[in-house]
Amino acid sequence: MLFSLLEMLWVVGLAGVPGWFLGEIFGALLAAVVALFVYAATLSWKLDRLDRWLSAPILRQDPPWQGVWREIAVRVQRLLRQQEKLAAVHQKQLQDFLQAIQASPNGVILLDEQARIEWCNDTAAAHLGLDAQRDRLQHIVHLVRDPVFARYFAQQSHDSEVVIDGRASSVVSRQKLSVQLHAYGEGRSLLLSRDVTTVAQADAMRRDFVANVSHEIRTPLTVLSGFVETLQSIPLGSEETQHYLELMSAQSDRMQSLVADLLMLSQLEGSQLPSTQEKVSLVALMLQVTTEAQAFSDWMASKGQGPVHQLDFVPVPDIYLLGARSELLSAVSNLVSNAIRYTPLGGRIQIHWATTAEGLVFAVHDTGPGIAAEHLPRLAERFYRVDRSRSRETGGTGLGLAITKHVMQRHGGELRIESVVGQGSTFKLVFPQSRVVVDLG
């Protein structure tokens, strides 16, 4: 600045000297004014050039001037380079930050002071059916139409989260999202969304389960307490008393079976996967199953006063299964006892083991009533029953197939059910070859 001032005085002074000689004071003043005008015009031209040079992508170009103008241009250039580097660093940090939010399993939406969408990650877009580009600067309440959300948004405080239906909801399944607003900066807010569908389902299942268990226990308990009351209030003969005690014993057996099955289920859910070290002999296992099945069938026949079932146990190959004996016994016994319970007296039940391309298969085929196709996918759900009264009459808990399915999953196998109404059913357990040992030597 000082340099420019001196330069201007120097030019004006230099022009004044010849002006003095030509026209004394008047000549000197005129020459000084003309020189000042020329100097100003030159300065303006140079500034204009500098401005145009600065507007162009100049960071790698050498300034085309010398002297003070070059000095100014180089300084500006250096400053711009520093700014550019800093902006690049900030841009990279911002991109890294957005990428990190993008990778979040939760939905994140940044809202401005007017609750308009500034940015959202892909998860939030999928959760709430947004388009990150198209919906930019749209008001969030205009896009998330759920009335629960609108009410939540209108509240003064957002200390807790709210559960709304997600965009992936359909008639058959509901997606549940937990969303919460968090204020930040000056009037801005962050909307977080989390898919809680499985948590909500697990919660509903837990509630159903508790309701089912309570119901299953309450029924025999009510019957038992009724009998106790009768025995206490009415004087009965020994034969009648005996009869009541037998009925009471049946109810307490039912509760015991239920508790045993519940314990088995919780043990299956809470314990480690069965080891591959324990070798379970199929011959020994089936010896126990055959004896118990025969006794059960005899009991059913005596109770129903009809012919016993025709039980065909195909001889078992000398094979070993790697797994937990108690679990395998339970899975196999459940299928055999179900066949006996649901097949009318005198019916035929075939039980055999076979080695197939898929692995080792245990199959129980009965000539019972069969099961309609719509029930088959739900049969292994806890407490799901097709024939509720038959299940109860024969001491069923509604948990047998759920236990069997669980045991098979734990052994890397599968429970398969084929059935035709009026023709009978075939229940199969398919074990992978990796769990089978043919010869122990």
Ligand code: ADP
């Ligand atoms: P439950 O203790 O009631 O038998 P399960 O889980 O063992 O419970 O079986 C579930 C339901 O599947 C039964 O209630 C019954 O309706 C049906 N079911 C199971 N096995 C057979 C079968 N062999 N034939 C016909 N229905 C069967």
